Amino acid sequence: MIEYLLVFITLFILIQAYFAIADKYNIIDKPNHRSAHSQITLRGGGIIFPIAFIIFCIFNYKEAMEMYWSFGLGLLAICLVSFIDDVKTLSGKIRITVHFLSVAILLNFTGTFDAMPVWAWPIFFIMIIGTLNAYNFMDGINGITGAYTLITLLTLLFINRDIISFTEENFIMYAILASLVFLFYNFRKKAKCFAGDVGSMGIGFWLIALITLLIMKTQDYKYILLFSVYGMEVVLTIIERIMLRENIFEAHRRHLYQLLANEKKMSHLVISAIYALTQLVVNLFLIYSKLPIYAVILIIFVPLGSIYLFLKLSLKKKVQSSVIK
Incomplete structure (x- = not known):
């Protein structure tokens, strides 16, 4: 419990530091014809999710090095390219290439390549990339990504505790803590920040990994x-x-x-x-x-x-x- 409190406070401090950086370098979201908001807001608040994973690795070094390092490579790669795209629009070819590599890493991490026949691999690629983009498409109004994510994570935590253990509990808890911190600034009438692609892609990737682990465990x-x-x-x-x-x-x-x-x-x-x-x-x-x-x-x-x-x-x-x- 003390560990979670320390992580929670640390995430609050770090997101405040990011706000200062985003404000200084004009990392903002300007309303356009697709937007459901009307005021300029800081973009990229979802950077809290890859930060939470890095803190997870620090507090759970042994488990991270043994089991989660490959997931971390995929997560940080997709978050990095998404954050750069938030700041400065990237070529679609670059984004697609990184997404493809990250998904390949995720499928290896979850054991899908070993558990599924080769002909099924493209199906998983399409499903995961489609789900990532769906998570990105749905991130359009205050609170929706954070609230939906929190409900899904809490459900996964319950399943992991009370039905079947499919991963380390902290691997879910750190994502929950990041979601709570993000919601504090986003679940408002006038949001302090938006998730940005780094947030929707990052937490989408994390959730897909968790659900795939659960499916591989239970079949x-x-x-x-x-x-x-x-x-x-x-x-x-x-x-x-x-x-x-x-x-x-x-x-x-x-x-x-x-x-x-x-x-x-x-x-x-x-x-x-x-x-x-x-x-x-x-x-x-x-x-x-x-x-x-x-x-x-x-x-x-x-x-x-x-x-x-x-x-x-x-x-x-x-x-x-x-x-x-």
């Missing part, structure tokens, strides 16, 4: 559904944009959370809380349900998808009627 793929709310939204939005013949790689404001914030003028914090709590309900059902995975998927996605589509259509009609007027 139960239902735990992919710990990303179900984000996953459903991103997939349905991509399908919608393809049907509208839009470039899916260009910035947009078609996500439901964007429509709720921009058109419905709903509080960012309320939206973020709804997303996090919805995932919590899914997680509880996932943990305690004894149904086969296909039944769990149907029970989760049919109502969630129906609610999503209903809200999307309602908001679109509102936008269209206001344009006509």
